Amino acid sequence: MEQEHPLVRDVFPELISELMALLEDEGERELSICAWDLRLFGECGCGDDFCQSIRTSDHPQGQPYGAGHRCVPLSPSTGMLILDVVDHRIVYVEVLQRPTMRRQDLKS
Ligand SMILES: [Zn+2]
Numbered sequence: 001m002e003q004e005h006p007l008v009r010d011v012f013p014e015l016i017s018e019l020m021a022l023l024e025d026e027g028e029r030e031l032s033i034c035a036w037d038l039r040l041f042g043e044c045g046c047g048d049d050f051c052q053s054i055r056t057s058d059h060p061q062g063q064p065y066g067a068g069h070r071c072v073p074l075s076p077s078t079g080m081l082i083l084d085v086v087d088h089r090i091v092y093v094e095v096l097q098r099p100t101m102r103r104q105d106l107k108s
Helices: 013-025 029-036
Strands: 069-073 080-086 089-096
Touching: 013 029, 013 080, 013 089, 029 089
Parallel strands: none
Antiparallel strands: 069 080, 080 089
């Protein structure tokens, strides 16, 4: 059986509720629904202490996203949240200059 990537809402529940609310505010209803099912593929790994970005797809880092790509900047009360969307899929969540995200322990 293939190892599943954890749901982001299980690991960072506060991030997902915030993302969904902000997407609703932007009129991005479809993406808001997608956010609920996002899976955590990994962390950005750049090592910058202001960056807590997460990868939500298996898109190789550093590779161009191609034609179907758009950026969706949100307006959180602190820091920056920017989504990378490719063909209506959220592939990357930029989390910048934000308070440290509390990580939920996964029980499996
Ligand atoms: Zn980073």
